[in-house]
Amino acid sequence: MVTVKYMLLIYSNAESxxxxxxxxxxxxxxSHQELTRELTEHGLLVSAAxxxxxxxxxxVSVRDDGLTTTDGPYAExxxxxxxxxxVECETIDEAIGYAARMPDAQYLAVEVRPVMEMSGLEM
Structure with missing residues (x-):
């Protein structure tokens, strides 16, 4: 079976x-150390940080050849x-299963998003 890379994006906020x-x-x-160890042992972890x-x-944004930088994230x-x-998983359900095991999912959210290859045609 072909594997797909998925980004498991961890969201937080100062209050939580x-x-x-x-x-x-x-x-x-x-919990993160245990999950990282398991993903590594199964050969599913590509990167984490x-x-x-x-x-x-x-x-950073560029408009009319002008560079602008602002402090902080883009979204308010x-x-x-x-x-x-x-991670590299066979199905999105497998990726969702790992996201659900992240302790952060209990406090706010973990987003699961497929990563497109350079052609972008696989989506």
């Missing part, structure tokens, strides 16, 4: 993170992209 106890934060970290605080974000929202996993 601040509302966690130290024990919950440690549990969240342990947490992202720096949104305050460090710069949004409380939620921000906190990290990601790039």
């Amino acid at each position: 993170w601040a509302g966690l106890s130290a024990e919950q934060r440690e549990g969240l970290g342990r 947490g992202l720096a605080d949104p305050i460090t974000t710069r949004t 929202a409380k939620e921000h992209l906190a990290g990601f996993y790039l």
